[in-house]
Amino acid sequence: SVRQTGQLHIEARLAAAGVERAGLEYLETVDDGEVRLTWIAEDGTVIYDTDAEAGEMENHAEREEFREALRYGAGEGERTSSTLSEKTVYYAIRLSDGSVLRTAESHYTLPALLMGIIQPLVLILVLALLLSGWLASRLSKRIVGPLNAIDLDKPLENDAYDELSPLLTRVERQQRQISGQLEELRRRKEEFAAITDSMSEGLILIDSRGTVMSVNPSARKIFGADASSEGRDVLTVDRSPELRTLLEKSAGGGRAECCISRGEREYLLTASPVVTGGERQGTVLLAVDVTEKQRAERLRREFTANVSHELKTPLHSIMGSAELLQDGLVRPEDRDRFLGRIRSEAARLVQLVQDVIDLSRLDEGEEFPREDADLMAMAREVAASLADEAERRKVALTVSGEGGTIRGVRRLLWEIIWNLAENAVKYSRPEGGRADISVNTLPDGRVRLTVSDDGVGIPPEAQSRVFERFYRVDKSHSRETGGTGLGLSIVKHAAQYHGADVELESEPGRGTTISVTFQKRAD
DSSP, X not given: OHHHHHHHHHHHHHHXXXXXXXXXXXXXHOOOTTOEEEEEOTTSOEXXXXXXXXXXXXXXXXXXXHHHHHHHSEEEEEEEOTTSSEEEEEEEEEOTTSOEEEEEEEEEOHHHHHHHHHHHHHHHHHHHHHHHHXXXXXXXXXXXXXXXXXXXXXXXXXXXXGGGHHHHHHHHHHHHHHHHHHHHHHHHHHHHHHHHHTOSSEEEEEETTSBEEEEOHHHHHHHTOOGXXXXXXXXXXOOOHHHHHHHHHHHXXXXXXXXXXXXXXXXXXXXXXXXXXTEEEEEEEEEEEOHHHHHHHHHHHHHHHHHHHHHHHHHHHHHHHHHHHHTTOSOGGGHHHHHHHHHHHHHHHHHHHHHHHHHHHHHTTOOOOOEEEEHHHHHHHHHHHTHHHHHHTTEEEEEESXXXXXXXXXXXXXXXXXXXXHHHHHHSOTTTEEEEEEEEEOTTSOEEEEEEEOSSOOOGGGTTTTTSTTOOSOGGGHHHHOOOSOHHHHHHHHHHHTTOEEEEEEETTTEEEEEEEEOOOOO
16 A cells, blocks of 8 residues: 555665664664565675575565666565465665665455455355254254155055155055056066967067067068067168168158068068157068968969960860861861861860869868768779770789778769879880789778879979979870879879878889878778
């Protein structure tokens, strides 16, 4: 302040007068009080200082107040300590010999004064906080202790404050509601699992982020996934581009379908978005095995094409022969041959239509009346009917075995024996071939019908297809042997109708053996 500065000037003048009069002796005896006195030589060397050893002090030639005193006779300066807690004011006077006497007085700065006040307050506040925290902790433990000891499974059985009774009653009521809801959710989850686990179709539930929520066993088998697939991105289950495209189409909000192949099976994938409140919640992915459906569709197309072909061939023959006869282009001696051809082709048409009707009735699962049938007697009847054809081809047709009786449909059983025996005669080695029909009862009560020949045989690659409709191993030979191409297909379906097993053994150039084993007759 101005007052302190003026006081410092007075102190400096008095001290300067004393030094001028008595020199160093004055400084050593003076009572300086709060004012610091420093005597500095003209070159800045400290001669004496009331608060420090002069010899240890640095040169003061560069001090502001010292330079001003040398120049003007008096000088002032002030400096603040590095900690900002003290501010020192200096006043220097030049003496007659050129030396300088400096007075200095320090006082606390405002921040230092404030810190001096705040520190005790902070200490008191900290102590108060610690004390209040300790008291609050003890009090809260006394309050919270009984609350922590509450058994929420049985809220009303707790010994707590009376004030908590309404709360515990409400908790107990909510516990019952939650338990009921959890039980309902568990029951529904079990029902859902039971339904999806028994599905033959693959089912995958996907949330809106593409994460798998559920995969049923059929889907795991189809896509080669496991239980760990749940919770992962659906594209980690199957990375096929078909599935990716399907999901992208479904994400647009519409139902999408595509077909994929897995091994030898074909599947139809259907992705249906699940929308609630106008927002897409997820996707249901359904995989249906359509292998048999596509196979049936292929067979239907082949069947239609083959029937058309088989019908056109005899019809063209009949029409051609009839036109020649009508136009008078046939010599009288050839008329019977052409008429015989017309009759033969017409009979072939009738047989083809009848075979198609029989297959259709078997496909539809139509029930036929059953009766006891002696297969040995039927085999002899068939052999007698084929005797002329066998003699014409010079094939030895025999019937052997101990016989056997089953319960079945006589007309279908006749078709089985007839078609197998007719093929054996047709495809046996000409000029000395052999065809045999045998009927035997096996030790376990089953009856086996076996028809064998020593003819051309069936190549291995064709053996799995000979029971297909209209399939012929050698199409060029079919005109010579005749027939409709449905014989073995009728054998297969008629055997299946009776629950019988059909086995084929054939070696090219050595012949073919076909066995039909009927189940044990129920008494």
